[in-house]
Amino acid sequence: MAGKLLEGIRVIDVTVWFTGPLTTQALADCGAEVIRLGTRSRTQGNVSGGRAINKKSITLNFQHPKGLELAHKLVARSDIVVENHAAGTLTRRGLGYNDLRKVKPDIIYLSTCMQGQTGPYSSHAAFGGMLTSLSGFSQIAGWPGEEPISVGAYTDFVAPRFHVISIMGALEYRRRTGKGQYLDASQNEGGMQLMTPLILDYTANYRVAESMGNKCAYAAPYDVFPCIGMDAWCAIAVFTDEEWRSLCLVIGAPALAEDSRFATLLARKEHEAELDKLVGEWTRTREAVDVMNMLQAAGVAAGLVETNEYQMESDPHLKARKYFYEVVGPDGKMQRGNPGVQFTLSKTPFPERRLGSEIGEDNDSVFKEILGLSDADIAELIREKVID
Amino acid sequence: MVNKDESMLGSYRVLDLADEKGLLCGRILGDMGADVVKVEKPGGDPARSIGPFYHDEPHPEKSLFWFALNTSKRGITLDIETTDGRELFKELVKTTDFVIESFQPGYLDKLGLGYSELEIINPGVILVSITGFGQTGPYKDWKTADIVAWAMGGEMLVWGKTDRPPLRISHHSQAYLHAGADGVIGALNALYQRSSSGEGQQVDISILESVVEVDTTNRLSAWQQRKQVARRGGEGRAGAANHVSRRMYRCKDGWLSWSYRANPATFPSKPLVKWLEDEGASTPYVSSFDFNRPDFAQIPQDEWDQLEEPTAKFFMTKTKAEILDGAVKYGVMLYPVSTTADMMGNPQLTARSFWKQVPHPELNDSITYPGPFVIASESPVTISRRAPLIGEHNNEIYEGELGISRNKLAILKQAGII
Numbered sequence: 001m002a003g004k005l006l007e008g009i010r011v012i013d014v015t016v017w018f019t020g021p022l023t024t025q026a027l028a029d030c031g032a033e034v035i036r037l038g039t040r041s042r043t044q045g046n047v048s049g050g051r052a053i054n055k056k057s058i059t060l061n062f063q064h065p066k067g068l069e070l071a072h073k074l075v076a077r078s079d080i081v082v083e084n085h086a087a088g089t090l091t092r093r094g095l096g097y098n099d100l101r102k103v104k105p106d107i108i109y110l111s112t113c114m115q116g117q118t119g120p121y122s123s124h125a126a127f128g129g130m131l132t133s134l135s136g137f138s139q140i141a142g143w144p145g146e147e148p149i150s151v152g153a154y155t156d157f158v159a160p161r162f163h164v165i166s167i168m169g170a171l172e173y174r175r176r177t178g179k180g181q182y183l184d185a186s187q188n189e190g191g192m193q194l195m196t197p198l199i200l201d202y203t204a205n206y207r208v209a210e211s212m213g214n215k216c217a218y219a220a221p222y223d224v225f226p227c228i229g230m231d232a233w234c235a236i237a238v239f240t241d242e243e244w245r246s247l248c249l250v251i252g253a254p255a256l257a258e259d260s261r262f263a264t265l266l267a268r269k270e271h272e273a274e275l276d277k278l279v280g281e282w283t284r285t286r287e288a289v290d291v292m293n294m295l296q297a298a299g300v301a302a303g304l305v306e307t308n309e310y311q312m313e314s315d316p317h318l319k320a321r322k323y324f325y326e327v328v329g330p331d332g333k334m335q336r337g338n339p340g341v342q343f344t345l346s347k348t349p350f351p352e353r354r355l356g357s358e359i360g361e362d363n364d365s366v367f368k369e370i371l372g373l374s375d376a377d378i379a380e381l382i383r384e385k386v387i388d
Numbered sequence: 389m390v391n392k393d394e395s396m397l398g399s400y401r402v403l404d405l406a407d408e409k410g411l412l413c414g415r416i417l418g419d420m421g422a423d424v425v426k427v428e429k430p431g432g433d434p435a436r437s438i439g440p441f442y443h444d445e446p447h448p449e450k451s452l453f454w455f456a457l458n459t460s461k462r463g464i465t466l467d468i469e470t471t472d473g474r475e476l477f478k479e480l481v482k483t484t485d486f487v488i489e490s491f492q493p494g495y496l497d498k499l500g501l502g503y504s505e506l507e508i509i510n511p512g513v514i515l516v517s518i519t520g521f522g523q524t525g526p527y528k529d530w531k532t533a534d535i536v537a538w539a540m541g542g543e544m545l546v547w548g549k550t551d552r553p554p555l556r557i558s559h560h561s562q563a564y565l566h567a568g569a570d571g572v573i574g575a576l577n578a579l580y581q582r583s584s585s586g587e588g589q590q591v592d593i594s595i596l597e598s599v600v601e602v603d604t605t606n607r608l609s610a611w612q613q614r615k616q617v618a619r620r621g622g623e624g625r626a627g628a629a630n631h632v633s634r635r636m637y638r639c640k641d642g643w644l645s646w647s648y649r650a651n652p653a654t655f656p657s658k659p660l661v662k663w664l665e666d667e668g669a670s671t672p673y674v675s676s677f678d679f680n681r682p683d684f685a686q687i688p689q690d691e692w693d694q695l696e697e698p699t700a701k702f703f704m705t706k707t708k709a710e711i712l713d714g715a716v717k718y719g720v721m722l723y724p725v726s727t728t729a730d731m732m733g734n735p736q737l738t739a740r741s742f743w744k745q746v747p748h749p750e751l752n753d754s755i756t757y758p759g760p761f762v763i764a765s766e767s768p769v770t771i772s773r774r775a776p777l778i779g780e781h782n783n784e785i786y787e788g789e790l791g792i793s794r795n796k797l798a799i800l801k802q803a804g805i806i
Contacts, residue, residue, distance in 0.1 A: 005577050005580060005581055006577075006580065026573065030577055050608075050609070110762075115736050116736070116740055116763070117763075118739065118740055119735075119736045119737075119739035119740045120716070120735055120736060120739055121712075121716045121735070121736035122736075123716075124715065124716045124719070125719070125721065126715075126721040126722070126723065127721060128604075129645070129647075130645045130646070130721060130722055130723040131723060132604075132645075133643075133644070133645035133723045133724065133725040133726065134712070134723035134724065134726050135726070136726050136727070136728060136731060137557055138636070138643070138645060138725045139643075139725050139726060139727050139728075140557055140558045140559055141547065141555060141556075141557045141558065142555070143552070147636050147638075147643060148636055148643050148645075148725045149547065149548055149549070149555060149636075150635045150636065150645065151543075151547050151557060151604055152546065152547070152604025152605040153604050153605075154557075154602070154604050156604070157566075157601060157602040157603065157604065158566070158569075161566065161569040161570065161573065162569065162761035162762060163762075164573050165416060165420075165569065165572050165573060165576065165761070166761070166762040166764065166769070168572075168573065168576035168577065168580065169396035169397060169420050169576065169764070169767070169769070170396065170764065170766075170767070171580065172396055172397065172576065172579065172580065173395075173396045173766065173767045175580075175583060176399065177766075179766050180766075181764055181765045181766035181767065182764075182765040183762050183763070183764050183765075184762065184763040184764075184765075185761070185762045185763075186740070188736075188737075189737075189740075189742060189758070189759065189760070189761060190761045190762075192731065192758050193565075193758065193761050194562055194565045194566075195728065195731075195758070196456035196457070196757070196758055197440065197452055197453045197456040197457070197559070197560045198440075198559055198560070198728050199456075199728050199731065199757075199758050200440070200452040200455055200456050200755060200756075200757065201440040201452055201728070202728035202729055202731075202732070203732070203755055203756035203757075204442050204443070204452060204753075204755050205440065205442070205443060205444060205452075206729075207440065208727045208728055208729045209558075209559060209727070209728050210558075211558045212558040212559070213555070213558070214535060214553070214555060214556050214558075215558075216533075216534070216535070217439060218437075218438065218439075219533070222533070222535060223535070223553070224535070224539060224544065224553050224554050226553075231545070231619060233539070233544075233553060233554055234539070235533075235535045235536045235538075235539035235540075235544070237531075237533030237534075237535055237536055239533070296527070296530045296531065299531065300531065301530075301531035301532055301533040301536050302536060303532075303535075303536035303537070303539045303540040304539060304540065305539040305540075305544050305545050305554050306539065306540050306541070306542045306545070307542070307545055307611075307617045307618075307619075308542055308545075308607040308608055308610060308611035308617060308618050309611050309615075309617050311540075311542045311600065311608075311611075312608065312611050312612065315540075316526055316527075317521060317525045317526050317527040317596070318525075318596075318597075318600070320524070320525040320526055321522060321524060321525045321594070321597075323597060323600070335612065336612055337608065337609075337612065338597075338600055338601060338603075338608060339601075341570070341573055341574075341577075342566075342567075342570040342573075342593065342594070342597045342598045342600075342601050343570055343571070343573060343574030343577070343591050343592065343593050344522075344574075344591075344592045345574065345577070345578055345581070345589050345590070345591060345592075346503065346589045346590040346591075346592070347581075347587065347589040348577075348578075348581050348589065
């Protein structure tokens with residue numbers, strides 16, 4: 001059977017911004033039926049930007065008792081609920097896990113927020129752009145002794161991966177045992193998973209990790225090097241003496257391979273500034289793409305610093321792998337984006353993509369087909385601003 | 389230790405052949421309850437030589453990097469390049485659900501251990517392949533490195549300062565950890581599919597693609613929607629503005645992340661002003677500032693400074709811990725720049741019992757590890773054991789589970805196969 005991966009799994013999506021929508025996007029990419037639940041006045045995020053692909057959308061004011069009742073009925077016919085509001089928000093509105101498990105005992109319910117659902121800081125709301133500092137990444141991004149560098153909303157792209165893993169694990173557990181569960185995900189704790197080696201360096205050695213620019217403790221040269229053009233660079237990483245000898249041949253300086261200043265890793269680390277200058281003199285007069293191709297052909301890890309334009313329009317490898325998808329936008333023009341999950345399977349294809357529904361676009365089909373309402377019921381609910 | 393039946397993946401077995409690039413994948417599956425067997429070359433995996441090291445003693449059994457990425461795994465040694473080694477591996481594959489590997493594409497095929505062979509031995513097996521560029525495409529045989537992944541992935545061009553080279557995040561490879569997590573997502577999707585089809589398949593993870601997904605400044609939509617090439621603007625030039633605004637402020641014992649230069653509706657500044665006022669640190673300019681003014685981006689620098697300077701002065705009177713506490717109390721969307729030391733003092737993490745003590749008896753010590761990525765009410769995710777020593781479970785697995793005699797094991801050991 002070559003069905004869609006998560007075909008038949010229904011997800012109620014009560015999320016906004018990034019981490020929540022990216023989580024449900026991964027499920028939607030794999031074929032789950034994701035229904036975004038919101039109202040016209042409450043932000044659901046818009047359909048562009050690749051976070052609503054293949055998702056349905058209904059508008060339901062669950063602060064109205066009838067709206068809440070309908071939301072419960074919908075959850076009773078669903079498998080997964082995902083929400084990313086500040087801790088306690090949905091519980092206050094009657095859509096918490098303990099409310100929903102009463103109508104659907106095996107529901108899998110994931111709540112994600114900055115610092116988790118329990119504890120003194122649970123209700124604090126913020127964004128990934130700041131959380132990235134709390135989780136430790138800003139401290140290790142930058143040049144030694146200088147101010148920390150913002151690496152944007154980094155944790156927004158770490159946390160969703162752990163959310164999806166948690167949900168998939170819970171689905172497997174439910175398949176075996178019939179039990180649903182509550183998943184309390186702190187984006188800070190998810191982010192810190194990627195800091196583990198440095199956390200152990202503190203807990204075992206009391207060493208506080210600092211930024212070290214682009215350098216790597218066990219490789220040299222290891223940096224980005226300037227190439228022809230404005231802000232054009234190529235990354236080069238040499239780990240072994242063999243790779244170093246290959247690099248020397250590529251840059252037309254075989255004698256350098258025997259130079260005692262650079263012949264071994266220890267020597268290269270000791271003379272790294274000199275080494276970087278030398279490599280930079282060679283790259284400076286060349287196109288970044290040529291530097292990359294020449295070095296990779298010789299077995300040395302290298303890669304140009306890609307612009308978003310190069311990546312989406314030119315990168316031959318991503319093109320060959322058909323990495324970016326195309327969907328028809330609301331204006332009839334093609335929109336491109338990257339997939340919500342980063343894997344491919346040898347046997348099971350992903351479902352076709354379409355742009356996600358506009359707010360409320362699926363009201364009719366969801367309320368009729370899933371909840372069994374009539375046209376008259378729906379008209380009445382619209383009049384009462386329950387469907388809003 | 390969690391009863392295997394009560395964990396998410398307690399009924400599954402994993403053979404983990406991966407190096408540095410894929411170690412996190414097996415760790416996560418192990419923490420979710422799977423029986424993960426790390427398969428190392430005799431003498432140990434090269435990743436054991438990556439630091440930092442316990443008490444700074446470089447030794448294959450003291451790599452903290454290794455400890456961090458191999459919890460909840462058992463360990464055996466096996467040279468799959470030898471004929472006997474391959475046969476042993478095939479025996480193991482018969483009872484396994486997942487194989488994780490990160491060799492160059494085609495390497496396992498050459499050994500006769502590619503997916504098409506494994507599938508014959510065990511039709512349900514799921515092969516997770518984590519490589520620099522994936523199993524297909526013109527760069528599939530290229531080498532990668534963390535800095536190469538972030539360079540080609542596009543993020544380096546937007547990280548750093550405008551007058552400095554593009555930047556990556558320091559230390560161990562972040563790129564490989566994203567890919568390892570993606571390996572788990574692929575593996576669990578393949579498992580879900582197997583529950584109806586009965587068949588396994590190969591999961592293809594490209595580290596490059598795992599990193600392209602990390603789009604911390606919306607660089608992909610900047611090109612797609614506005615045809616704008618996104619570059620570094622670490623000093624706060626988010627969009628066109630008549631002033632430079634800070635993203636990082638100094639405080640008493642370090643730094644914190646705060647910015648007034650953003651949509652005021654999404655980053656409410658009013659709670660911060662209230663905090664300044666309560667502590668007598670505000671000025672008439674700050675207190676009367678209209679955060680909804682339509683010319684927000686056009687404010688000239690000298691005027692903008694009247695907003696930032698009193699704020700910067702106020703932050704200098706606070707420690708990072710006080711900043712975090714105040715941010716929560718006043719509802720200000722800011723956070724201190726935590727060091728690994730600061731994390732240990734974060735009261736929220738303590739209240740959630742985040743830190744876990746993991747015994748390392750051979751070091752006569754126990755080490756504090758970060759806890760799970762999720763608190764699951766029915767099937768906890770947890771560290772079930774510390775990382776394996778080299779060949780720690782050879783006897784347990786080869787003799788105890790495969791039923792290989794001690795004599796044979798002695799021969800295999802002398803031949804350098806295990």
